[in-house]
Amino acid sequence: MTDPRDRVFLARGLTKIYPMGEIEVRALRGVDLDLFAGEFVVLLGPSGSGKSTLLNILGGLDSPSSGAMQYGGRDLGVYDDAELTRYRREHVGFVFQFYNLIPSLTARENVALVTEIARNPLAPEEALTLVGLADRLDHFPAQLSGGEQQRVAIARAVAKRPEVLLCDEPTGALDVQTGIRVLAVIDRVNRELGTTTVVITHNAAIAAMADRVIHLSNGLIARIDHNTQRQAPDDIVW
């Protein structure tokens, strides 16, 4: 599992500074991190600790202010906008807290949006079946519940069979029961497709599902826990 040849991401001395007028917000202050193929990682930490910033840099949505960020041995830091776009298109799937579905497209069409530009995608129907929405294909986002919308978002993220799946508080806007269903879907994707998965949460209970739990605090990695046994989402006590 920790064989360097299976290493997907390598981050060294990552910092991210947001200039905010007079003051600077130091969202990351020097993060060293390796992520390996197929593992399920949970990013844990209080609000404002830099989790989203780190995830966004991993996913090529943002660039670090300094430090090295490698994916598959290549430095993302030197990518220009077009290269980052290609990187996201080919390798990364995202799930956000607020689903970010296109309101004017149905569930199926939202997924097709991504499968269209992918090289070896699942069929949209297949992806939606994977997340348990085979019967909601032609519903518009407004006609779906929050949990259903989030599952569409997951289907959309995984339909292109990405190497990595990055989820930023996927259950943040959901109630417990729905949250568990969503996590189960993510867990299933990780197991069945072998996708390297990073899930942000500030719910410590979710950590039990992960191979590794990375604790972030104030822009730094405070601690990394290894779980010898991954717990199934249904068994988690919230």
Add this chain to the structure above:
Amino acid sequence: MKPLDRKLWRELWQMKGQAVAIMLVIVCGVAIHVMFGATLDALGQTRARYYQEYRFADVFAALKRAPESLRERIAALPGVAEVETRVVAAVHLDVAGFAEPITGRLVSIPDNRESRLNRLYLRQGRPPAADRDDEAIVSEAFAEAHRLEPGAKLRVVINGRRQTLTIVGMALSPEYIHQLRPGSMFPDYQRYGVLWMGRRALGVAYGMEGAFNDVVVGLTDARAAPDVIDELDRLLTPYGGLGAHDREDQPSHRFLSEEFRNITLSATLFPVLFLGVAVFLLNVVMNRLIGMQREQIGTLKAFGYGNGAIALHYLKLVLIVVLIGVAVGVFAGAGLGRRLAELYTMFFRFPFLDYRLSPSLVLGALLLNLGGAVAGTAFALRAAFALRPAEAMRPEPPARYRATVVERLGLQRLLSQPNRMILRHIERRPLKSLFAVLGIALACGVTMAGRFQEATITHMVEVHYKLSQREDLAVTFTEPTSWRAIGSLDGLPGVERVEVYRAVPVRLRFQHHSRRTTLKGVPPGGDLQRLLDADLRLLDLPSEGVLLTDYLGELLGVQAGDRLTVEVLEGSRPVREVPVVGLVKEYLGVAAYMDLAGLNRLLREGPAISGAYLAVDDRERSELYRRLGDIPRIAGTAIREQEIRNFHRTMEQTMLFFTFIATVFAVVIAFGIIYNSARIALTERGRELASLRVLGFTRAEISYILLGELGLLTLVAIPLGFIVGRGICTLFVDGARSELYRIPLIIHPSTYAFAATVVLASALLSGWLVRRKLDRLDLIAVLKTRD
């Protein structure tokens, strides 16, 4: 269909109201562009082909009498390709059943061959037989006005002899596309007609056997005109030449060219204004759409869509709107253009109309609109693309509001909460509010431009015919005549007053400027023909020196006190230096004026007169008309009442069309801007308004907050629109200035009122449509989703 394209169609459908409003603005702009452009093309091409196929001459000269042998010498001049000598005469016509005097122009045509120049287009009938001296062809317009058919009889006084002519045909001529009695401003086909007769017959009638009094010349190259004119003047001077001139001074050609210039002005001015509004609207709407979709854009980018693909997506939306707008606009413009071109053919008598939509016109409209729309969208997209996807997906930072100027001035006590919301919202986006105000002001201005001419024209008529030319009847003599003629006019029944004048063709020179015009000698203290100064007060005619029409003074660059060179173009053709003593306010035509005695001194001639103005007793008009018809020396009679009527009729026919179009288009602009602003406000603030409803505000109250803003903008825009309207009218008035007429900038209060009403009505309509949407606001749906 690709998912992004579906998104496109669904969103287009959702914003169909706005899309249609923008399309309409584009339709109007394109329609105007195509309408004027196609009309201009059609008239220009038709004229060019007509001139070419019917051999319109390049140089024209009238003279007293020259032997036919001179023809050879004219033909031998370098640059001359064709020469046609003619006999031309002014006559008095009588049509059975028509009591008023009719002025005719007799023009000779060759007897046994086609004319080399100015060929006739025979609409009906045949040419006069060579051996008959009582057959004539009449101009089609005249025949139509009197419902004359071939075989009809006309009574004419030819060279003092009463004669009856039989009409054998109706024709058009490139020389008389626009038929205007010399001295008139507007066509009157009933009281002016052109007749063509055989050369031999006319020659005999006017003692011009083996001689001619008019010559037209075709050139090998139009650039030779100035030299040929000089040579021709030299040849014709001994024969009483009246000064040769090129097409620019040929009345029909001249009038057409002026009109073409006016159409060109409209063809440029209005489409540009409309395009400006359309681009502004597209920009605002796309900015808003893209602003609201920045999270979607961020998401698309997160999934690996590139900027190109996303830009294309939004551009497609714009392209659909623009393409439909342009297509409908071209279609509408082509239809309107045909209508307009046909309207023009009432004044311009062409044998055919080459109406066809030129591809370059359509392409021009397309490219102009596409370019504008794409630039507007690119501008809106730039902001979205500048964001990293991570940032784009963060909701737009909450809008920053602050206390408005009014509030900072300490007047907040006067403002209720809703009023504060209105003011703060306007202040938050001052630029957008400003553009909306400018757009609405533009609509107001366009309405004024379509309307103002009516009052202006009434004013022109008042000044010209009530203050300046006050005669009841104007008669012109066939040639300068002795003073004794007054006596014979004085004694006619019903004549209360006679005032004579002498008119001489001249060329005026000052420094490097020169103009061909008429120098009019008038007796001082006249009551029927009066000269006015800039403030419309009576001007005293000095005994020495000339007065010039203000516009002529401008063209020549002279002011009172300058010395002008006057080249007389008839008689012994003296050249004199004369001081300019002042300028005369005139809206119609241009001329130079002198004291009659002073003019005779200048000409070194005995007293002679060219015509007279009469004041007559209405009760004796018909008898007077009959008697005037018997005086052979009288070439033409103009009735002032009739001139005024012609003036109004001509204006009405064209003006109604323009007022209608301008009003429709202004409504579209006003509606497009106000409706779009309201819809955008609704999407931007739907959430806020829904929250207010949840808090217990009524529908009327939230409508007030939303629509109050637009009401305020509209109210601010209207006075601004008055200024914009004045500006457009000024552009128009300045652009239309010509030697034929100058339209004064006079805007009647009713024009302002009309424009304000049009804008308010459009605002109310848009408000009502948005209010209906507001009443259907779904509170739950709005609050369920994140902003």
